Amino acid sequence: MILPVFTYNHPVLRQKTERVSEITEDIVSLVESMFATMYNANGIGLAANQVGKGLALTVIDVSEMDDSPSSASPIVMINPVIESFSDEEEEFEEGCLSLPELRDIVVRPSAVQVRFLDTQLKEHHMETTGLLARVMQHEIDHLNGIYFFERLTPIRRTLAQSKLKRIAKGLVETEYEIV
Numbered sequence: 693m694i695l696p697v698f699t700y701n702h703p704v705l706r707q708k709t710e711r712v713s714e715i716t717e718d719i720v721s722l723v724e725s726m727f728a729t730m731y732n733a734n735g736i737g738l739a740a741n742q743v744g745k746g747l748a749l750t751v752i753d754v755s756e757m758d759d760s761p762s763s764a765s766p767i768v769m770i771n772p773v774i775e776s777f778s779d780e781e782e783e784f785e786e787g788c789l790s791l792p793e794l795r796d797i798v799v800r801p802s803a804v805q806v807r808f809l810d811t812q813l814k815e816h817h818m819e820t821t822g823l824l825a826r827v828m829q830h831e832i833d834h835l836n837g838i839y840f841f842e843r844l845t846p847i848r849r850t851l852a853q854s855k856l857k858r859i860a861k862g863l864v865e866t867e868y869e870i871v
């Protein structure tokens with residue numbers, strides 16, 4: 693089921709999400725709906741709180757943009773934690789389904805080691821680079837109540853304010869349903 697995407701400045705996007713301790717029918721159908729919602733909106737990652745559910749769960753699929761074998765998509769991450777960041781950083785232009793019309797350059801570590809559970813609650817450790825590492829950091833930030841614009845340089849963040857106000861007022865157009 694395609695769900696409406698929650699946008700700035702809804703409280704559920706500001707809160708740290710709760711850990712998932714068991715895989716219920718509701719969780720299984722939420723994961724399915726999150727993939728459907730993400731693909732419908734042409735996204736490459738979606739966190740559960742972006743569809744209004746305060747759970748530490750995210751879906752990612754970067755295969756359309758990165759077909760390298762290491763991209764390992766599609767992927768479901770439950771209770772993900774970044775265990776280490778590379779010292780090396782890189783710039784990349786990010787967008788967000790919860791922040792329509794806002795795109796900007798974010799500097800992040802270029803590689804991360806992550807720990808997460810899959811839908812069988814099996815633990816995985818993964819070292820990633822490139823687009824997948826970028827999207828994982830963006831989505832895990834969501835699960836901790838952080839938007840990408842909070843990672844912008846001070847001047848870029850200031851310049852983003854007028855767009856953020858437009859989003860908060862609902863003055864943006866999207867090809868997917870937003871609330």
Ligand code: ZN
Nearest residue numbers: 787788789790
């Ligand atoms: Zn986002």
